[in-house]
Amino acid sequence: MDMEHQSVGCTGGAESVLGIQPNSSITIAYHPLFGPHNDLSLLEIDEKLIPDILQQRVTIRGQPDEDAVLCTQSKTYAVKFVGTSNSVFLIPPSDKAMQECNEKDDKSIPVASVIKVAPGSIELVEVAPKIDKLKILLSQNPFSFDDASNMDISDEREKMNTGLYKWDDLVDKVQASNEELRSGLRALSAVEIDGYWRILDDKYMDMILNMLLHDAILNDWSLNALNEDEVLGALETDGFPRNIAMHCFQVYGSKVQVRVGGSCVWRLEERCICVHFAREILKRGKMKMETFMAEWIRKVPDGMHASFDMLEGEVLTEKLGIETLVYYFSVSSLPSTPAERFSILFRERPKWEWKDLQPYVRDLRVPGLSAEALLLKYTRRSQPTVDAEPVFSAR
Amino acid sequence: MQIHVKCGCGEGNCPEWAIVELQGTVEAQPSFQNSLQNLQIGILCRQSQENYTFSVGYHELTGAKVTLKKPMLVLKKIKLQNEEEMGERDINSLRVELDVIGIIRHKILFKTRPKALISKPQPAIKEKVTRQVP
Numbered sequence: 125m126d127m128e129h130q131s132v133g134c135t136g137g138a139e140s141v142l143g144i145q146p147n148s149s150i151t152i153a154y155h156p157l158f159g160p161h162n163d164l165s166l167l168e169i170d171e172k173l174i175p176d177i178l179q180q181r182v183t184i185r186g187q188p189d190e191d192a193v194l195c196t197q198s199k200t201y202a203v204k205f206v207g208t209s210n211s212v213f214l215i216p217p218s219d220k221a222m223q224e225c226n227e228k229d230d231k232s233i234p235v236a237s238v239i240k241v242a243p244g245s246i247e248l249v250e251v252a253p254k255i256d257k258l259k260i261l262l263s264q265n266p267f268s269f270d271d272a273s274n275m276d277i278s279d280e281r282e283k284m285n286t287g288l289y290k291w292d293d294l295v296d297k298v299q300a301s302n303e304e305l306r307s308g309l310r311a312l313s314a315v316e317i318d319g320y321w322r323i324l325d326d327k328y329m330d331m332i333l334n335m336l337l338h339d340a341i342l343n344d345w346s347l348n349a350l351n352e353d354e355v356l357g358a359l360e361t362d363g364f365p366r367n368i369a370m371h372c373f374q375v376y377g378s379k380v381q382v383r384v385g386g387s388c389v390w391r392l393e394e395r396c397i398c399v400h401f402a403r404e405i406l407k408r409g410k411m412k413m414e415t416f417m418a419e420w421i422r423k424v425p426d427g428m429h430a431s432f433d434m435l436e437g438e439v440l441t442e443k444l445g446i447e448t449l450v451y452y453f454s455v456s457s458l459p460s461t462p463a464e465r466f467s468i469l470f471r472e473r474p475k476w477e478w479k480d481l482q483p484y485v486r487d488l489r490v491p492g493l494s495a496e497a498l499l500l501k502y503t504r505r506s507q508p509t510v511d512a513e514p515v516f517s518a519r
Numbered sequence: 520m521q522i523h524v525k526c527g528c529g530e531g532n533c534p535e536w537a538i539v540e541l542q543g544t545v546e547a548q549p550s551f552q553n554s555l556q557n558l559q560i561g562i563l564c565r566q567s568q569e570n571y572t573f574s575v576g577y578h579e580l581t582g583a584k585v586t587l588k589k590p591m592l593v594l595k596k597i598k599l600q601n602e603e604e605m606g607e608r609d610i611n612s613l614r615v616e617l618d619v620i621g622i623i624r625h626k627i628l629f630k631t632r633p634k635a636l637i638s639k640p641q642p643a644i645k646e647k648v649t650r651q652v653p
Contacts, residue, residue: 138537142584142625149564152539152573154555163596168589177526177592177619184522184617199612205607213539216621236537238560245591292539296521442523445577490619 136234137218152213155237164214166245185299193251195301200253207244214240250491255302255308256459259288260316261297268325272365288320315371326370330404332372335362337425347427349380353387376400397440398430406439406452413441413448437483440473455484462488467500470518477513524594528617533619538594538626539563541573542579563627573629577636582629593621
């Protein structure tokens with residue numbers, strides 16, 4: 125192959141290659157700085173993501189031992205390098221400083237310079253965020269009564285700062301977009317306390333809720349119309365920090381009215397409260413249905429009605445002779461990746477009817493896979509007779 | 520850790536880069552293999568509206584300009600050396616940023632096998648190429 129050092133010609137770049145006119149030519153040469161340039165890479169990207177990139181809202185996240193993901197504000201993408209056996213000559217735009225055309229030398233044709241031969245490009249595939257890690261991180265050091273009583277003593281707090289994460293720490297450690305991370309924090313009922321994102325210890329949550337219900341009885345407050353200022357004030361006197369008492373409202377209640385002058389009115393949500401007490405009772409383990417129901421109905425606050433269908437996705441039942449046993453099995457404690465989720469579900473119970481299974485799989489999201497496709501992929505559906513309910517088992 | 524993807528060129532102003540792509544590899548004569556810089560690879564010629572040829576040595580490739588289905592961004596890895604951090608921690612704390620320095624929307628793609636040019640190319644290559652037009 126005959127190649128000569130190019131000494132003449134005006135230095136063109138990408139624009140000369142792309143804008144070449146019919147019946148004209150351009151010399152392609154290696155750039156004076158041609159080399160492997162491992163710091164340069166190509167990222168194939170959907171047109172709709174370009175504004176995100178240009179507005180600098182995109183980051184690559186992951187620990188050194190994890191496969192990197194690219195996050196926009198709302199979505200997470202797996203990053204895959206795809207190699208090519210073609211020769212991909214990469215031609216940058218001409219460097220204005222170097223572009224010195226010799227106007228007199230008409231005969232010379234322009235030269236475009238190849239800076240690098242690209243070995244391939246990076247492609248993006250939308251994936252579900254790896255949000256389960258958030259729960260693992262926040263479970264290391266849940267906010268408990270000890271934290272609350274030490275809140276004012278800064279020395280004590282310094283010692284307890286292990287396993288505490290600020291927003292920036294979470295962004296560094298969890299492979300999820302900002303929106304996905306925020307919704308993950310909401311799903312865990314996490315709260316920001318002194319800059320750290322915490323989940324509240326079950327016992328502490330139970331204690332504060334019981335105190336609130338107790339105060340309501342004492343003060344003759346309606347659980348459907350709780351005055352925010354009054355309740356937070358009362359809880360504060362009981363030793364519960366205001367921001368955490370507020371968090372209790374957000375977890376167990378909903379705002380019904382914003383009053384002029386600032387104070388809000390909240391209603392406690394029957395389902396949230398009832399599920400809370402069911403969970404507290406079932407912490408002791410499996411129990412007979414009748415025993416459970418009797419205790420549960422007794423425990424929920426006056427005016428609230430516990431009904432078994434509230435416990436969809438929270439408890440399972442099993443038959444033992446003529447008895448029905450009930451036990452705690454919450455969808456919130458299961459992994460969010462389908463393979464792991466189904467594996468645990470089928471270990472728990474080899475065969476599932478749809479009405480039982482549905483509450484445990486309806487929250488699964490995999491980009492590009494519908495709910496039906498998920499079931500098809502991870503379960504075997506059988507129907508003993510034509511009019512029987514379909515049964516799902518492991519594949 | 521987090522790597523920010525930055526773009527200094529501002530919206531709509533990202534400089535466009537070009538790709539010339541062909542099957543297989545271009546090999547330089549052994550004597551040039553370690554000093555490819557400035558070496559001419561070949562002549563790209565737009566024969567007509569759609570037809571492009573790329574003559575490399577005695578070979579001629581025929582191809583076309585194609586618009587990429589999805590654009591590609593040219594990223595440059597920038598190492599941010601924070602001296603305070605470097606002192607305290609190990610190499611893992613070396614912070615990195617990715618800078619978007621260009622966008623690629625088109626490439627000139629040669630996907631055919633090369634056709635041998637029978638006559639020995641003359642120094643004025645442009646003339647040679649035009650002679651090949653049937």
